[in-house]
Amino acid sequence: MSDIGMVSRRSFLAVSLAGGAALTFEAKLALAQTVAGVVEPVVITAFIRIAADNSVTIGAKNPEIGQGIKTMLPMLIADELDVAWSQVRIEQTDADERLYGAQYAGGSTATPTNWLPMRQAGAAARQMLLTAAAKLWGVETGTLTTSTGTVLHKPSGRSIAYAALASEAAALPVPDLAKVPLKSPDAFTIIGTPRRGVDTPGIVKGVPLFGIDARPPGMVYAALLKCPISQGILVSVDSAAVLGVKGVMAVVPINSGSVPKGSNDAVAIVAKSWWTAHKARDLLDPKWSTAAQAGFSTESYAKQAALLLGGAAQVDLAKAGNVDAALAGAARTVSADYSYPFLAHATLEPQNCTAHWRTDGKLELWAPAQDPATGRSEIADMLGIAPDAMIIHMTRIGGGFGRRLMSDYMVMAAQVAKGVPGRPVKLLFDRTDDLRNDYYRPAGWHRLTAGLDAKGAIIAFKDHFVSFGANGKPLRAAGMSATEFPGPVVPDMHYGASYLTTNLNTGWLRAPTSNAMAFVIQGFLDEVAEAAGIDLPELMRRTLGAPRALPAEKGRPVFDTGRARGVIDAVCSVALWTGKPSTVPGKGRGFGFYFSHRGYFAEVVDITVSDGAVSVDKIWIAGDIGSQVINPLNAEHQMQGAAIDGMAQALVWQPIVQEAGAVTQENFHNFPLLRMDMAPRAIAITWVKTDNPPTGLGEPTLPPVIPAIGNAIRAATGTRLRSLPFVLA
Structure with missing residues (x-):
């Protein structure tokens, strides 16, 4: 990002x-x-x-x-x-x-x-x-x-x-x-x-700190009924039956921001209690226009991606030398297809915002927003009011992971408040609203090929990446960096992309892009290392070469190979990495490295596989975020939480399934979260401090744990899993 x-x-x-x-x-x-x-x-x-x-x-x-x-x-x-x-x-x-x-x-x-x-x-x-x-x-x-x-x-x-x-x-x-x-x-x-x-x-005591806790005097509630197919448009709605329900105050058609201005794709029911508003939705009979979106499905995406992978890339992301000639002349080649699904954010605090269209003409909001400035701008555009006509109180956020970088819940709450001026109104999603109206981490497919020389060095590297976009450009969070490692250090390489269309909204999920690319690249490089007869840490050392700064895309942080080598060596040292397989049946050890959000992280994971189930026993983490760890207690918590979050993406979270244009997931029974008893017994943390300005920590620990788990499964079972989540037959 x-x-x-x-x-x-x-x-x-x-x-x-x-x-x-x-x-x-x-x-x-x-x-x-x-x-x-x-x-x-x-x-x-x-x-x-x-x-x-x-x-x-x-x-x-x-x-x-x-x-x-x-x-x-x-x-x-x-x-x-x-x-x-x-x-x-x-x-x-x-x-x-x-x-x-x-x-x-x-x-x-x-x-x-x-x-x-x-x-x-x-x-x-x-x-x-x-x-x-x-x-x-x-x-x-x-x-x-x-x-x-x-x-x-x-x-x-x-x-x-x-x-x-x-x-x-x-x-x-x-x-x-x-x-x-x-x-x-x-x-x-x-x-x-x-x-x-x-x-x-305060959190331990239940002090009201979060957006969902906002209770300005005189507040009423709004429940949401949004078109079940994203980008569908509201044609008509008969609100008479709902308005006859005791406690219901108004029915307000609104625009989530996913359809053109002047159209609506949702309806809010305002009542004196949220439960009244929520139950009254059953009495609405809205008519939606969805014919243009009904053909999108998980199954159709997979079929289209397979066809695209078999042809030439639509767009060149990065190219050097003659990769096809180099592959043809390589002593050995390795090829594999990797894929990962759409994912929801599943924040424990569902989307909500409280808004008050005041009698003095000001719009006051209580918002658990990651990006309140964008919310202000989008509300001003939707309602035609001045940005400085808003007062935005930032509440604590009960989970975001990138979901609350989007401002749809703020924009909709503002429209509802305008529909019932003079009283604060809280718009609150239920769990199904939240899962079905997310800005999803986009799915992706990769066809990778590497060429090795007689000594096992990578001399050619190719990746055809398929995700979602339009007019040769990726949708939000569906891109791939032109400087994705190891491309910049391989003499003959080609990164190409092809894009599918979708009606789903896409967005950033914690460690965006990196959470998928680390899995793909480090998983595939583990295969390359195996073909070269060495382990992945050694392949990384040889491929990184001498300490130096690699070329970066404009506006992107520079990748320092020396700092990468530093965390690789550190984690291998503290984890006593030997590269040799375990002699205990069902036990496996895997390695992963990734550079993202200015942080360099290498991780080793020990797992046990029993009756087809994978449990993570221990994680070792070495991280370089510069010269200073500002709050070591919180830093450790961030690293532990990010690693566990990565475990969830690798082992627990289920692909978002789309049928006839609509997402089918309803709640945590079909989008489960990682449980406390699945967390590893220990997460060991090592800091590698370098003479660089300090950088952030919320995200860069997450990506390496996903390939490390996949590589550990390979070590434990001999099976290579190339799609997420990891499922053993």
């Missing part, structure tokens, strides 16, 4: 820090003032306010989706501000990119995007406090130091709490961000230390 929502550090900090107190979060902040004897906290910048007791409230600007960002970003500010973590209080900001810069949860971009800006925000506020103290005492700023929320003047022995300086500091001009001194890593007191998630106690 590209770095959507990236802005320059200086552009957003210049806005968010300038004027200090004029910029607020949670609409609660104010200049120091005494009201009925209560001293209000002082706003130092858009991100920081200081209370009279010297506690510091820090605004967390990005959506919290379980990745720990609500804790991690304030850690960066707090460390540079030089306060104790025990002094810190954290509040979620509203969505307002003019104040806070990009507010986005996707692509593991939060760390690389905010590593310097958040530190600069804290350092700038600290510098303002130092300047205020220097003016108060009539000394040079350079003679002052800080510690745990206190300014110190060691020559005179004086000290003063930040709280006593806050009002003066807030009135000062913002220092030049390029010149604000930042701490050296050896001076960090918060960064690099384990910190519990700020919301964890």
Whole structure:
């Protein structure tokens, strides 16, 4: 995924820090003032306010989706501000990119995007406090130091709490961000230390934090009835019977964003309770126009893909040398077909949004959104209102995995709110709504061929990739990188693509593209290594070659072969990898590597196969995300969770099945999730720190575990499985 929502550090900090107190979060902040004897906290910048007791409230600007960002970003500010973590209080900001810069949860971009800006925000506020103290005492700023929320003047022995300086500091001009001194890593007191998630106690206690928990006064509910075939259009609906149900308030035709403006593809029933609205759907008899979409099916896709794989690729993604001639002259060739299915996100919190079309003309929303700015833009376009006519409160998100990068639930909730102005209304999907109206990870098919020389080196590599697209371009999340390894290091190579059409909406699933490509490429390379008489780690080492940066597509991170080699060697060392098969029947060990979202990860998986069932015994992970692990406790949780998520994709999640244009899955009985007792007994984590800026962690651990499991199945059973999920006969 590209770095959507990236802005320059200086552009957003210049806005968010300038004027200090004029910029607020949670609409609660104010200049120091005494009201009925209560001293209000002082706003130092858009991100920081200081209370009279010297506690510091820090605004967390990005959506919290379980990745720990609500804790991690304030850690960066707090460390540079030089306060104790025990002094810190954290509040979620509203969505307002003019104040806070990009507010986005996707692509593991939060760390690389905010590593310097958040530190600069804290350092700038600290510098303002130092300047205020220097003016108060009539000394040079350079003679002052800080510690745990206190300014110190060691020559005179004086000290003063930040709280006593806050009002003066807030009135000062913002220092030049390029010149604000930042701490050296050896001076960090918060960064690099384990910190519990700020919301964890509340989650355990059931505190209402999530979008589904929103309860503004006077709220009513909306249930959704959407066309069962994606992109079908509502022709008519008779709402008389529904409006006669006690408690039902309105029936509102709406557009999910999947059909042209001016058309509708869904109906919302508004009632005083969600259950009333939900049950009243049975009384509707909508007429849909679906003839153009009814021919799409899982079966037809597979047949079309097989035909396309047998011909020439429609589009060249990358080409070097003469791959066909090189393959013809190779000492040995290896060929295989790999495939993977459509997948749903299956978030535990179904899609929801609460919206209020207020009497003052403002639209107020409570949204568990990964990309609230896009939601704002799409609502403005759909309803013809100004973007700044909206107030968006970001709630905690109960699972997203990329699903909530799409804004359909926000757009539909806004339309419903407009249909019942003056009262907040919560639009809530049920589980079937959620599974059948997802933005699915697209299916894909690959036909791969590799040519080896007499020494077992890869001299030619070819992949014909089939997925979904139109006009020679892939649909969202259905693409393949032109620099997919090992293409850039093979002298004769060809990556080509062909595209099918579909009526399904496609979207990013955690570690998008990578979750599929790692399975395909690393699974196939394991076959190549077997043909060469070596193991996969050794094939990777030889193919990676000398440490160097490989060419990258514009806007994409550069792939460093030395960093790749570093994690491969590390995981093989800690897992005591020998490359030799287990002597215990049913036991197998597999390896996988992948570079994605700026992170380098290599993994070893031990499995047991018994009566056709695969259980994962242990996973070893080595990861390189740069020079600094900001919150080691959360980082470990992210790595463990991502590996388990990859296990689910490999072993548990069932393909989304489409018949006559419609998705057939209804609930977790036919789209099961991984159960707690399926998790491995241990996940061992090793960090490989390198002299590179820190990068994100929510996604890059996931991809390698999928091929590692597949390769372990091969080692345990002698069977090579080339489609997901892995199923042994």
